[in-house]
Amino acid sequence: MENHSIIKIENLVKSFPVGKGEFIALDNLSLGFEKGEFAGLVGPSGSGKTTLLNIIGSLDTPSKGKVMVLDKSVSELTNRQSAQLRNKHIGFIFQTFNLLPVYNVFENVEFALLLQKMSANERKKAVMDALEWVGLTEKVKSRPSMLSGGECQRVAIARSMVKRPEIVLADEPTANLDSKNSHNILQTMKNLNRELKTTFIFATHDEKVMQYLDRIISLEDGKVSKDEKVKDPKN
Amino acid sequence: MMLALKLAFKNLLGAGLRTWLNVSVLSFAFVLIIFFNGMIDGWNRQGRKDTIAWETGKGQFWHPEYDRYDPYTIQASNGLMSDEILKETESKRLVPILVVQATAFPQGRSLAVILKGIDPMLTVLELPVSVLSSDNGIDYAVIGKRMAEAAKLKVGDKLLIRWRDKNGTFDAREIQIAEVFKCDVPGADNGQIYLSLQTLQEMMELKNHATYLVAGEEFEDRELENWVFRDLDFLLEDFNKIISAKKAGGSIMQIFMLLIALIAIFDTQVLSIFRRQKEIGTYIALGMTRMQVVGIFTVEGGAHSILATILGAMYGIPLFLFLNKVGISFGVGQGMDITLAETIYPYYSIRLIISTILLVVVSATIVSYLPSRKISKMKPTDALKGKLQ
Numbered sequence: 001m002e003n004h005s006i007i008k009i010e011n012l013v014k015s016f017p018v019g020k021g022e023f024i025a026l027d028n029l030s031l032g033f034e035k036g037e038f039a040g041l042v043g044p045s046g047s048g049k050t051t052l053l054n055i056i057g058s059l060d061t062p063s064k065g066k067v068m069v070l071d072k073s074v075s076e077l078t079n080r081q082s083a084q085l086r087n088k089h090i091g092f093i094f095q096t097f098n099l100l101p102v103y104n105v106f107e108n109v110e111f112a113l114l115l116q117k118m119s120a121n122e123r124k125k126a127v128m129d130a131l132e133w134v135g136l137t138e139k140v141k142s143r144p145s146m147l148s149g150g151e152c153q154r155v156a157i158a159r160s161m162v163k164r165p166e167i168v169l170a171d172e173p174t175a176n177l178d179s180k181n182s183h184n185i186l187q188t189m190k191n192l193n194r195e196l197k198t199t200f201i202f203a204t205h206d207e208k209v210m211q212y213l214d215r216i217i218s219l220e221d222g223k224v225s226k227d228e229k230v231k232d233p234k235n
Numbered sequence: 236m237m238l239a240l241k242l243a244f245k246n247l248l249g250a251g252l253r254t255w256l257n258v259s260v261l262s263f264a265f266v267l268i269i270f271f272n273g274m275i276d277g278w279n280r281q282g283r284k285d286t287i288a289w290e291t292g293k294g295q296f297w298h299p300e301y302d303r304y305d306p307y308t309i310q311a312s313n314g315l316m317s318d319e320i321l322k323e324t325e326s327k328r329l330v331p332i333l334v335v336q337a338t339a340f341p342q343g344r345s346l347a348v349i350l351k352g353i354d355p356m357l358t359v360l361e362l363p364v365s366v367l368s369s370d371n372g373i374d375y376a377v378i379g380k381r382m383a384e385a386a387k388l389k390v391g392d393k394l395l396i397r398w399r400d401k402n403g404t405f406d407a408r409e410i411q412i413a414e415v416f417k418c419d420v421p422g423a424d425n426g427q428i429y430l431s432l433q434t435l436q437e438m439m440e441l442k443n444h445a446t447y448l449v450a451g452e453e454f455e456d457r458e459l460e461n462w463v464f465r466d467l468d469f470l471l472e473d474f475n476k477i478i479s480a481k482k483a484g485g486s487i488m489q490i491f492m493l494l495i496a497l498i499a500i501f502d503t504q505v506l507s508i509f510r511r512q513k514e515i516g517t518y519i520a521l522g523m524t525r526m527q528v529v530g531i532f533t534v535e536g537g538a539h540s541i542l543a544t545i546l547g548a549m550y551g552i553p554l555f556l557f558l559n560k561v562g563i564s565f566g567v568g569q570g571m572d573i574t575l576a577e578t579i580y581p582y583y584s585i586r587l588i589i590s591t592i593l594l595v596v597v598s599a600t601i602v603s604y605l606p607s608r609k610i611s612k613m614k615p616t617d618a619l620k621g622k623l624q
């Protein structure tokens with residue numbers, strides 16, 4: 001069970017139609033992830049990091065090849081099934097936080113759970129737990145517009161973690177944050193990774209993020225150019 | 236659904252001025268529809284009630300030849316009442332009316348009039364004709380206010396009338412106005428002179444004859460020999476037509492108002508879907524299907540109508556209660572040929588209110604759904620990037 005594989009990518013090709021031809025964003029890529037990894041996709045802009053995360057998160061589908069997420073083939077899922085997969089098992093963290101502006105902190109975190117069958121009490125407890133992980137229990141009633149960037153991203157982390165997903169996909173989560181806030185949220189995520197065994201996959205340019213990763217996968221032109229474990233990542 | 240509603244209201248209230256603009260216009264359409272139809276319904280109810288009370292009763296039995304629009308056949312369109320009918324008229328369940336064409340000469344002018352012989356003791360209609368029963372050698376007549384104005388007559392005035400009896404021979408007599416009544420039903424007033432039935436029968440040498448019989452509430456519905464029964468639909472045909480025409484005329488204005496409101500909502504929806512692509516992408520990333528997101532936006536647009544109903548109720552209910560108390564004055568209506576009271580009390584039926592709410596909610600939801608369908612074709616990755624146009 002220690003090294004249980006939760007994502008398996010084989011010969012993945014993703015191409016986008018461009019004009020008359022097509023653009024190959026991911027080129028025959030094969031990769032696997034195991035439970036509890038704190039891994040990152042790095043590489044130059046346009047190398048395909050976001051595209052790969054989107055396919056893993058079943059927001060997009062492969063053009064060719066096979067992508068298994070939690071033993072499900074993402075290209076074969078119906079709309080409803082892929083929504084279910086995201087709702088229950090995959091958390092997303094975005095560069096721009098993407099909080100719902102009309103909801104307060106509590107409601108933003110609660111939102112993901114509202115799509116699941118859960119009693120109000122259970123939900124409340126789960127939300128408060130998640131807010132505690134990110135240190136925002138004081139701000140449950142605040143609107144996103146009243147929070148700093150770092151706080152917003154912590155709400156987003158709580159939102160992605162509240163359902164205790166197996167996988168969290170974070171696309172440039174620190175790009176809009178200053179150095180102090182970046183370290184802060186990275187440490188938060190690292191703790192959650194350790195405590196809940198959640199697999200984190202980042203897409204990043206950020207040196208600060210890379211310091212924390214225990215595996216760095218370099219992409220270049222839609223191919224894996226390097227894939228190495230880090231011996232002693234920052235905690 | 237609850238989630239969608241909650242989100243809808245938060246988003247709508249968060250959108251501020253624009254929402255309130257849409258909601259105000261929609262609520263205005265809502266109140267206008269109820270106001271106008273309530274007024275027409277009030278008119279309809281009053282007019283119907285008055286016509287029944289003053290003119291038609293609950294129905295009438297006509298002599299087969301009688302045609303109310305053809306004065307030239309009136310002379311021949313009466314018949315002898317059988318014993319069965321006479322018994323009904325004695326017990327006041329049927330009111331026999333004899334109609335005769337005549338010419339009146341008020342102050343030397345000549346005026347075509349309809350003489351109506353009527354039982355002075357009638358209870359079926361509200362016509363105040365009891366004075367016609369006084370028996371002191373004078374032939375009394377009762378007329379309505381419209382007739383009095385048209386002929387410049389007042390109580391106490393004497394008036395020469397001339398008619399042809401059943402043999403076609405001209406005859407003339409002086410009558411005296413004993414009473415002028417006021418009623419909202421022109422059909423019971425314009426050009427008509429009420430005399431005692433007995434007097435008119437005697438003038439015409441038509442003992443026990445009648446042109447038509449007005450049935451009262453008490454009358455037990457059945458066929459009466461060869462007299463033709465005319466129900467209220469028939470008797471009120473003209474009035475009903477006018478009401479329908481007024482409703483149709485008003486609905487153009489209402490549809491116009493509603494359309495403006497709906498276009499504003501449609502526009503808001505299009506804009507909001509365009510501006511909130513990232514939010515749409517986020518919903519999908521959080522595990523909603525695209526159809527659920529379509530639902531959220533549809534409910535949100537449709538919720539304008541709920542706010543509009545609430546806002547409309549806030550100023551509409553006091554307005555309607557007030558109008559219901561003081562009525563809407565139509566003083567000038569007296570001159571018209573339609574049954575129209577001086578003051579109309581609008582009638583707001585539950586049916587009117589519920590159907591108006593439904594109309595507003597359903598139409599607002601449809602115009603919200605149409606632009607929202609676009610979401611179901613969005614690629615979530617594009618939505619998250621916010622790069623669709």
Ligand SMILES: Nc1ncnc2c1ncn2[C@@H]1O[C@H](COP(=O)(O)OP(=O)(O)OP(=O)(O)O)[C@@H](O)[C@H]1O
Binds near residue numbers: 203
């Ligand atoms: N919907 C699309 N249509 C056409 N081309 C696309 C589309 N999405 C991505 N691409 C192309 O695919 C390539 C990879 O894009 P991707 O967003 O995955 O890069 P990235 O590694 O995340 O870059 P960045 O570091 O700038 O975020 C880019 O060249 C991009 O232009």
Ligand SMILES: [Mg+2]
Binds near residue numbers: 050171203
């Ligand atoms: Mg990217």
